Amino acid sequence: MVRRVAVIGAGVGGLVSVKCCLDEGLDPICFESSEDIGGIWRYTDSTDDSRVSVYRSIITNTSKEMSCFSDFPYPEDFPSYLPHSLVLEYFRMYAQHFDLLRHIRFQTTVLSVSKRPDFTTSGQWEVVTETGSVRESHVFDAVMVCTGHYQEPYLPLASFPGTESRFKGQHLHSREYKDVEAFRGKRVLVVGIGNTGGDLSVELSRVAAKVFLSTRSNTWVISRVSDHGFPCDMVSTTRFNHFLDWLLPSALTRRIRFRKFNSWFNHTNYGLASSKSSKFKIIINEELPFCLLSGTVVLKPNVKEFTENSAVFEDGTTEENIDVVLFATGYNFSFPFLEESVRSIIDDNRSLYKCVFPPQLEKPTLAIIGLIQLTGSIMVGSEMQARWVTGVFAGWNKLPPPNRMMADVLKRKPPVKRCVMLLHSG
Numbered sequence: 389m390v391r392r393v394a395v396i397g398a399g400v401g402g403l404v405s406v407k408c409c410l411d412e413g414l415d416p417i418c419f420e421s422s423e424d425i426g427g428i429w430r431y432t433d434s435t436d437d438s439r440v441s442v443y444r445s446i447i448t449n450t451s452k453e454m455s456c457f458s459d460f461p462y463p464e465d466f467p468s469y470l471p472h473s474l475v476l477e478y479f480r481m482y483a484q485h486f487d488l489l490r491h492i493r494f495q496t497t498v499l500s501v502s503k504r505p506d507f508t509t510s511g512q513w514e515v516v517t518e519t520g521s522v523r524e525s526h527v528f529d530a531v532m533v534c535t536g537h538y539q540e541p542y543l544p545l546a547s548f549p550g551t552e553s554r555f556k557g558q559h560l561h562s563r564e565y566k567d568v569e570a571f572r573g574k575r576v577l578v579v580g581i582g583n584t585g586g587d588l589s590v591e592l593s594r595v596a597a598k599v600f601l602s603t604r605s606n607t608w609v610i611s612r613v614s615d616h617g618f619p620c621d622m623v624s625t626t627r628f629n630h631f632l633d634w635l636l637p638s639a640l641t642r643r644i645r646f647r648k649f650n651s652w653f654n655h656t657n658y659g660l661a662s663s664k665s666s667k668f669k670i671i672i673n674e675e676l677p678f679c680l681l682s683g684t685v686v687l688k689p690n691v692k693e694f695t696e697n698s699a700v701f702e703d704g705t706t707e708e709n710i711d712v713v714l715f716a717t718g719y720n721f722s723f724p725f726l727e728e729s730v731r732s733i734i735d736d737n738r739s740l741y742k743c744v745f746p747p748q749l750e751k752p753t754l755a756i757i758g759l760i761q762l763t764g765s766i767m768v769g770s771e772m773q774a775r776w777v778t779g780v781f782a783g784w785n786k787l788p789p790p791n792r793m794m795a796d797v798l799k800r801k802p803p804v805k806r807c808v809m810l811l812h813s814g
Contacts, residue, residue, distance in 0.1 A: 390529040390781035399427020401534030401758035401770040408774040412782040418492040429475045435564045440538045444567045449672040451619035455765035502727040511751030530753040537721040550694035559713040568595045574711035585716035586673040593684035604690035606661040606668040608649045747793035
């Protein structure tokens with residue numbers, strides 16, 4: 389039976405994984421490369437640090453009522469939607485309440501995770517870490533990887549000819565964005581209309597000379613505030629609504645959903661989305677419609693190419709005198725510390741059984757926590773994953789045979805080669 393568990397990362401997934409290990413009587417050791425807990429929710433002004441953090445003004449897009457850990461609610465005096473400082477405070481309270489910090493080794497980088505020679509029978513892993521200049525080798529019965537999917541900025545410059553060869557303005561990824569001051573009085577083009585692209589366009593519109601928002605997808609915009617003033621996710625994320633999604637034909641549920649979205653404002657009139665399209669994304673942003681209506685943000689189609697100081701779009705229009713291009717194009721994930729034989733089988737979360745276990749391993753002693761995109765909060769999803777995984781490690785929860793897990797993965801995995809994760813506030 390598994391006893392010693394290595395947990396890599398002390399963000400949301402790492403904290404809840406340590407706690408779930410303790411609940412199952414396991415012995416977790418968490419390795420965190422930085423000096424503190426919190427992951428991306430621990431804000432920093434620095435862009436030099438390799439650690440990704442949220443931007444200064446971020447507010448969660450899932451409510452505290454729908455985002456808390458199951459056995460530790462947020463304080464009653466916290467607002468429903470939270471700035472990063474209160475999210476981090478909640479994590480500190482959680483870690484203190486369950487005495488998690490003594491299981492975390494800070495400023496310790498995991499260099500490699502590799503199978504032991506007897507892995508086919510023992511399922512054990514050798515984990516090499518570095519603290520300062522001191523390297524150590526450890527043996528663990530299981531490993532939980534909790535580094536998340538906001539790791540390497542996805543910057544598809546090849547898709548936008550002229551970005552590097554001709555354009556003389558500044559271009560950067562949203563990872564480098566912290567606040568508006570560097571953009572004051574400038575003409576800014578934001579590429580990408582996920583939650584981050586929408587948030588930054590609105591914020592920049594308050595100080596920039598002009599903001600253009602380029603998108604190539606149908607996008608429905610919803611508000612955090614729903615019927616009768618309740619948080620949106622409290623109203624929409626219910627068992628009944630989930631049952632209806634399962635029961636009704638998908639075309640009908642889309643029609644109902646689009647009618648609800650358009651009851652706030654007609655998305656077709658704003659150039660955002662058409663009810664006739666089956667492919668779409670949903671973002672949460674109360675202010676974007678007014679910015680589009682007032683012209684402080686101008687919606688544009690996909691960029692065709694850049695010239696020295698302008699952007700040419702696929703509809704043939706051109707915007708001149710662009711000072712800054714801000715790519716809100718998401719992130720790639722990577723696990724450079726995993727041995728190549730394991731790393732090569734994880735194309736994306738659809739390569740994993742239930743987005744967690746690599747099905748090809750002889751022993752199910754490696755789990756990836758938090759590599760998911762959810763309708764709701766990543767905190768809730770990570771906790772459910774961690775509870776399931778630690779039950780497997782403790783021996784009372786059983787996985788199907790590898791061939792059945794592999795069949796399930798192949799059935800669910802579409803023929804795509806890469807997975808881009810977009811930064812969500814919640």
